[in-house]
Amino acid sequence: MGNKNKTISFRVNEDAFETLREIAEERDISLSAVFRDYVDTLVAHDGQVQVVPEHELQERRGEESFPPTVEVPKSFIREHERLELEADHLREQLEEYKRYVTYLREQLEDPEEEEVIQLEDLDGETDERPFRLG
Numbered sequence: 641m642g643n644k645n646k647t648i649s650f651r652v653n654e655d656a657f658e659t660l661r662e663i664a665e666e667r668d669i670s671l672s673a674v675f676r677d678y679v680d681t682l683v684a685h686d687g688q689v690q691v692v693p694e695h696e697l698q699e700r701r702g703e704e705s706f707p708p709t710v711e712v713p714k715s716f717i718r719e720h721e722r723l724e725l726e727a728d729h730l731r732e733q734l735e736e737y738k739r740y741v742t743y744l745r746e747q748l749e750d751p752e753e754e755e756v757i758q759l760e761d762l763d764g765e766t767d768e769r770p771f772r773l774g
Contacts, residue, residue: 648675648679660674678691
């Protein structure tokens with residue numbers, strides 16, 4: 641499948657349309673390019689986009705950043721790293737066990753080595769009289 645473009649259509653009131661057309665004229669781009677830029681920004685930031693007039697943007701620069709950030713304690717990071725190391729160790733052990741199982745299967749399938757003795761085979765070879773228990 642290729643990367644096909646899709647068309648999105650929606651309605652806006654006349655004032656919003658005029659404002660959008662002015663924005664497109666200021667930037668010397670088409671009106672559809674304004675929407676494509678907005679959609680690309682929206683997708684790139686996982687829906688965390690806020691449309692703000694430029695004069696408000698300058699005022700907000702001093703406020704908290706957008707998108708919001710969260711401070712994570714070092715203990716959480718250390719625990720996460722410990723769990724990653726433990727997971728790596730368990731993966732290594734699993735691979736080692738898989739290699740051992742493969743080795744055992746190969747030993748079991750080797751037709752040259754017949755180490756299994758069947759009890760039925762021993763019954764006919766003995767000259768001793770049978771033992772009784774009880």
